[in-house]
Amino acid sequence: MSDFYSRYTDFLKDEKFLRWQLLPDETLDEYWKDFIRENPELNKEIQHAIADLKAAVLNKNILSDSDRLELFHRIQSTINEKRRKNNFRRILQYGTAACAAIALLIIGLNYFNFGEKPQKADNQELIVGNLLQSEDIQLISGEKSHEYQNDIEVKIDEKGRAKVMQKENNEQEQIDISTTAVNKMIVPYGKRTQLNLSDGTKIWLNSGSVLEFPTQFAGKNREIRLSSGEIYLEVAPDKNKSFIVHTSDFNVKVYGTKFNVSMYNDSPHYVVLVEGSVGLKSTTKSTEIKLSPNEQVIYGENGMFNKRAVDATEFVSWKNGYLSFDKTPMTEVLKQIGRYYNLSFNFDQDTNLQKRTCSGKIYLSDDIDNVMTTIALLSSTRYIKQNEQIYILNEK
Structure with missing residues (x-):
């Protein structure tokens, strides 16, 4: 058995494994085929890691090569950051859902921006959300x-x-x-x-x-x-x-x-x-x-x-820490997110954003930024967060 791997979570932290899944090429395919032949006892853990990553990334087939590259860098960056903070082991103890959430929730792909409050143009589609004060x-x-x-x-x-x-x-x-x-x-x-x-x-x-x-x-x-x-x-x-x-x-x-x-x-x-x-x-x-x-x-x-x-x-699925959608209208998605995170979304009756739909799983992270990033990806929108407000805009 390899000294570097024992459980599927070890593969999810490995740069070469992530490249193989997100940016495959012949060299990587050959490397991992040889690895499985030489370490058959780890094949089950490898398949577990592959299944988790696919479940988390969801509609991976719709991502362009540049999106996959960006996704890889963001996953790797987040893993390294967690290692520096010595919190990675605590995160991984939650098992499958957490591993999938790591991959899914950090895919920014330019949908999340800190910045100025957007000025609504006459033809701009915009939904505004407000973080509400928490109650006991x-x-x-x-x-x-x-x-x-x-x-x-x-x-x-x-x-x-x-x-x-x-x-x-x-x-x-x-x-x-x-x-x-x-x-x-x-x-x-x-x-x-x-x-x-x-x-x-x-x-x-x-x-x-x-x-x-x-x-x-x-x-x-x-x-x-x-x-x-x-x-x-x-x-x-x-x-x-x-x-x-x-x-x-x-x-x-x-x-x-x-x-x-x-x-x-x-x-x-x-x-x-x-x-x-x-x-x-x-x-x-x-x-x-x-x-x-x-x-x-x-x-x-x-x-x-x-x-x-x-x-x-x-x-x-909400009781297990994620929400599952299948061509669900954006208004219903945001209602559920609003309840879960104590957000109030104001819908402009004239906006076409209400016609947008969302398909896929959204893991309910403790960080609302991760969740909004996922919604943006699955609905082809983008969002901006400023202080206690969230702005969802049509992705041109």
Whole structure:
């Protein structure tokens, strides 16, 4: 085995490997074919690295040779910078998603500029975004309110005791919550929370979500209420107690499942089923509609449900740290980015930018500049950031 490589992440840090993938030639092809023949035990790690790089770069076939060269230099530059700061090992510990994010999110390709605020010409297409002030996550139980600046995970055990872990530093604390009053979790834009209920059900709360839930399920059913926002659930089975999600428009009855419920005020309300089975009833009608895996039901203004086949993974990817788009309108892309990073985008009704679409994966980096760079690449736009404002412009 080579002394320089042991895991796929070693190849992602290697200049010759990156050149082979981004700027291939006969010499490099021959070198790596020989390397694989001489080190067959590393072939699996090499294929892993290739798959990650391809997944991250996404539509690599649309890049010109100059773009690939620029991409290579930016990847190499970022790796070297991380090494100088001694942070590279910390970044790589996140595994596949982080390695892919390194490659994807640093591709500037001249889409990102620091500079003067653009002056809008009469025919210029422009979307302006404003970074909003961050708010705290709130867990309200009875007369007590617990506030957290960073993303948290809350675990409630069978006896109704709650343990809170702050994801940024892994600090844990045990808090007292009411066993009789209904608890409320408020997750502002820019934050996320994971909640493990006393019955073993797991719930991921996306940005801008308000969820009501009991400490223990004492009644004949297990019932929670989503007032706004988005949740993904993995419901623990219980033959004696049905699990029901209440919303303002409909109720979701669970028959053992994994599913997503979205109730944002500025987007259609819907349910997407990943696994198992659920039934939906409108709050104004008694007829139940059932979903099969990879189906979405959208609630209409007339109280009717519209069902269609979808790829469920595209709707639940947010809980895994990335967003997946397929010819998605720019307005919807920016809505989701805005919720996740606490941004407010102002859309000019006359701009053609709203007609732009975005296809591909956007890894949700802690650095909004990386995310906006990726959006610019995937939508053929460019952006400028100045202080607390972001300007998205049509790429000529």
